[in-house]
Amino acid sequence: MVLLSGLAIWQSFAMLKWPQTWLSLIEFAPYAMIFVAAFISIWLNRMQPLLILLSLLALHTLFTLFNLSEPTSIGQTLMLALLSFLLPLNLLLWLLLPERGVQHLGYNFFIAGLVGAQALTVYWLMTELPLAWVEWLTLPVMAGQQIYHLSFAASLMFLLAGFVISLQLYLQNSLRVFTHVCLFAVLLSAFAINQSMQPGLLAWVLTLVAFMVLLALIFDAHHIAYTDELTGLRGRRALMESFMGLGKRYSLAMVDIDHFKQFNDTYGHDIGDKVLKMVAQTLDTVQGGKAYRYGGEEFTLLFPRKTPEQVLPELDRLRLAVAHQVVTIDNKDKKSKKAPKTVNVHISMGVAEPDGQHQTPQQVMKFADEGLYRAKRTGRNRVVVSKAKAAAKTSKAKTAKSKA
Numbered sequence: 001m002v003l004l005s006g007l008a009i010w011q012s013f014a015m016l017k018w019p020q021t022w023l024s025l026i027e028f029a030p031y032a033m034i035f036v037a038a039f040i041s042i043w044l045n046r047m048q049p050l051l052i053l054l055s056l057l058a059l060h061t062l063f064t065l066f067n068l069s070e071p072t073s074i075g076q077t078l079m080l081a082l083l084s085f086l087l088p089l090n091l092l093l094w095l096l097l098p099e100r101g102v103q104h105l106g107y108n109f110f111i112a113g114l115v116g117a118q119a120l121t122v123y124w125l126m127t128e129l130p131l132a133w134v135e136w137l138t139l140p141v142m143a144g145q146q147i148y149h150l151s152f153a154a155s156l157m158f159l160l161a162g163f164v165i166s167l168q169l170y171l172q173n174s175l176r177v178f179t180h181v182c183l184f185a186v187l188l189s190a191f192a193i194n195q196s197m198q199p200g201l202l203a204w205v206l207t208l209v210a211f212m213v214l215l216a217l218i219f220d221a222h223h224i225a226y227t228d229e230l231t232g233l234r235g236r237r238a239l240m241e242s243f244m245g246l247g248k249r250y251s252l253a254m255v256d257i258d259h260f261k262q263f264n265d266t267y268g269h270d271i272g273d274k275v276l277k278m279v280a281q282t283l284d285t286v287q288g289g290k291a292y293r294y295g296g297e298e299f300t301l302l303f304p305r306k307t308p309e310q311v312l313p314e315l316d317r318l319r320l321a322v323a324h325q326v327v328t329i330d331n332k333d334k335k336s337k338k339a340p341k342t343v344n345v346h347i348s349m350g351v352a353e354p355d356g357q358h359q360t361p362q363q364v365m366k367f368a369d370e371g372l373y374r375a376k377r378t379g380r381n382r383v384v385v386s387k388a389k390a391a392a393k394t395s396k397a398k399t400a401k402s403k404a
């Protein structure tokens with residue numbers, strides 16, 4: 001995003017030397033890019049990016065239609081001030097409103113109502129020209145200067161949008177690519193509208209912003225496909241893909257939470273989810289390998305170029321780390337003065353490597369599962385290495401018994 005923004009600003013200076021044909025062609029580029037990004041947005045059922053793209057489309061179309069790059073009448077000046085005020089307001093609005101997908105009929109009516117109210121306000125202001133509003137909306141930041149063309153009201157709205165989006169970025173700890181794009185969209189569109197008298201610049205910047213939205217959609221789709229929603233860990237699809245790049249030597253461990261059904265039944269599904277997140281976070285600290293959520297309460301650890309003997313100390317460290325973590329069960333009775341109860345859980349692991357009988361990663365995974373099964377059978381809270389012929393080695397648990 002930073003690179004694309006740098007490119008946008010750097011080219012805005014170089015554009016002064018662009019041949020006329022390029023400048024005429026660039027006027028069509030936002031339509032093409034917005035069309036492609038909007039199509040993907042609808043396809044992925046994402047309303048927020050679609051609304052942002054439509055806002056960019058409306059800005060570009062109205063700019064071209066009313067020739068706002070060179071305003072000569074009061075009407076054009078007011079229209080320019082109104083659009084530059086409404087764009088950051090809309091970008092902010094579309095980001096803050098919840099994502100409900102493109103097929104939610106009631107929500108679509110609500111959005112249409114918001115857009116319609118804005119269109120009516122613009123129409124009323126343009127036809128009635130109430131003096132107080134016109135003055136407030138077109139008031140310049142510094143009268144008579146050549147560099148700053150945005151009105152005072154529009155500058156304030158851009159600042160407010162930039163501030164709120166930055167705050168959201170700071171507070172958000174989930175996927176943030178789209179929020180970053182919104183921030184860059186605000187910054188770049190402020191720059192482009194301020195410099196819109198330069199031929200082709202607004203179209204060029206809007207094309208790049210639409211391209212950023214497209215990139216965010218692709219990043220998001222990739223994230224959704226490869227990440228487990230509950231734990232934030234890589235999911236099973238990511239594990240299957242990592243098999244493709246594996247060499248001949250690697251170790252694979254299957255991890256399972258002990259007595260998790262009983263835990264769920266005793267404390268409820270929400271606390272069960274809390275435990276899954278805690279285990280995932282701990283497993284994600286793995287050194288020399290990667291952690292994946294295989295499904296349910298099962299995880300997989302993959303160690304390229306390592307033998308089970310080499311990874312055994314790390315697996316034991318993770319096992320102990322999970323056993324020492326405490327999970328707090330909040331009191332259902334909020335008024336109760338009793339201290340919240342704490343519990344802990346254990347994990348069992350089976351680890352294997354490829355050998356003559358187990359050559360594909362799927363076969364190694366099954367083999368590791370056999371080790372896991374043995375770990376469960378022989379008392380749980382331990383790591384078992386699956387060995388083809390020799391008896392399996394076990395690392396006996398030394399941790400305290402689960403209080404769960």
Ligand SMILES: Nc1nc2c(ncn2[C@@H]2O[C@H](COP(=O)(O)OP(=O)(O)OP(=O)(O)O)[C@@H](O)[C@H]2O)c(=O)[nH]1
Pocket residue numbers: 230256257258259260261262264268269270271272273276295296297376380
């Ligand atoms: N809270 C929660 N529970 C889950 C999730 N996925 C699977 N489970 C539960 O995990 C439990 C798995 O239990 P089992 O496979 O019977 O095994 P276990 O109770 O862990 O017993 P052992 O493996 O023999 O120690 C079931 O109760 C599932 O409902 C999830 O995403 N959240």
